[in-house]
Amino acid sequence: MIKVSRFITLDNFITKQENFHPGASGEFTSFMHDLTFAVRLIAREVRRAGINDIIGLTDEVNVHGEQVKKLDIIANEIIIKSMNHTGKLAVMASEENEELIQIPSKYPKGKYVLVFDPLDGSSNIDVNVTIGTIFGLYKRVTKSDEECNVDDVLQKGYKQIASGYALYGSSTVFVYTTGNGVNAFTYDPTVGEFILSYEGITIPERGKYYSTNEGNSYKWSEQFKKYINYLKEKSEDGFRPYSARYIGSGVADIHRTLLYGGIFAYPSDKSNPNGKLRLVYECNPLAMLIEQAGGMATNGKERILDIQPKNIHERSPLYLGSKYDVEECMAFLNDNK
Numbered sequence: 257m258i259k260v261s262r263f264i265t266l267d268n269f270i271t272k273q274e275n276f277h278p279g280a281s282g283e284f285t286s287f288m289h290d291l292t293f294a295v296r297l298i299a300r301e302v303r304r305a306g307i308n309d310i311i312g313l314t315d316e317v318n319v320h321g322e323q324v325k326k327l328d329i330i331a332n333e334i335i336i337k338s339m340n341h342t343g344k345l346a347v348m349a350s351e352e353n354e355e356l357i358q359i360p361s362k363y364p365k366g367k368y369v370l371v372f373d374p375l376d377g378s379s380n381i382d383v384n385v386t387i388g389t390i391f392g393l394y395k396r397v398t399k400s401d402e403e404c405n406v407d408d409v410l411q412k413g414y415k416q417i418a419s420g421y422a423l424y425g426s427s428t429v430f431v432y433t434t435g436n437g438v439n440a441f442t443y444d445p446t447v448g449e450f451i452l453s454y455e456g457i458t459i460p461e462r463g464k465y466y467s468t469n470e471g472n473s474y475k476w477s478e479q480f481k482k483y484i485n486y487l488k489e490k491s492e493d494g495f496r497p498y499s500a501r502y503i504g505s506g507v508a509d510i511h512r513t514l515l516y517g518g519i520f521a522y523p524s525d526k527s528n529p530n531g532k533l534r535l536v537y538e539c540n541p542l543a544m545l546i547e548q549a550g551g552m553a554t555n556g557k558e559r560i561l562d563i564q565p566k567n568i569h570e571r572s573p574l575y576l577g578s579k580y581d582v583e584e585c586m587a588f589l590n591d592n593k
């Protein structure tokens with residue numbers, strides 16, 4: 257990973273990349289401009305949450321029966337209202353909406369399909385811990401003269417043409433890939449621009465961190481328990497014990513894993529046979545990005561990006577990070593260690 261030696265804004269960076277794609281229509285550049293506009297609006301609300309008195313639970317629950325924070329709703333509405341009129345999207349799907357989000361008939365439809373988690377880690381809002389927005393972008397599979405349907409959203413993750421996340425932490429960072437590597441941009445509110453901060457991010461081959469909720473260990477499989485205990489033992493080569501790092505905001509835990517290496521795991525367990533994280537708008541976008549950085553993402557049996565989603569909100573176990581670490585974890589999960 258190289259820190260940058262030049263000042264370039266996200267808009268200019270994307271425009272230059274589109275110049276490398278003969279026939280690129282500039283529609284992707286325009287989509288990314290609209291998306292990062294929504295991210296800037298969300299960042300403004302997140303950073304003012306305490307002052308705006310929008311901290312605290314609503315009396316609403318989302319499709320998963322989880323208490324919804326006001327900021328979840330605001331972030332969801334910001335993305336929908338920033339994107340639904342641009343003429344770039346055919347349909348959207350969000351963690352906060354049980355059904356597909358259709359484009360209002362008064363607006364033109366485009367060729368892209370956006371899936372997103374508007375505010376991941378929202379249980380951390382009240383304690384000022386980093387939270388984030390996750391997105392994945394596909395080309396629609398329905399014809400332009402057809403109604404969009406769930407097939408547009410239930411595509412395998414390897415079909416994504418772009419994915420990434422925004423991180424609302426000590427600064428607002430936007431990390432994305434279009435399949436040509438991973439780049440990160442830091443928002444400078446004084447000039448209102450995202451500026452390239454890391455170009456060509458690659459995940460370390462192996463890391464010294466493991467990131468998982470050990471409070472669930474009583475529900476884990478024996479194989480995963482054995483793997484985590486193995487990471488805690490001292491090894492001859494000094495590489496173990498690993499250090500434990502777990503924030504409880506997937507985007508923040510995975511951003512650290514991307515930069516420092518190691519493994520992030522939300523395994524299946526006795527009460528969550530399919531794990532907790534959502535395949536369509538959490539696992540797939542993050543898996544594409546980690547693979548583009550040279551890492552690996554699996555559900556314990558197969559590559560995340562090869563899984564055929566069956567419904568918008570289905571969950572998947574997730575083991576993601578440095579190739580060495582994920583492969584070692586898989587060996588334990590398959591009783592080969």
Ligand code: P6P
Pocket residue numbers: 376377378379469504505506507509522532533
């Ligand atoms: P737990 C946040 O609610 C989230 O969906 C992910 O961002 C995070 O990795 C996970 O759940 C945390 O879940 O059960 O450890 O609190």
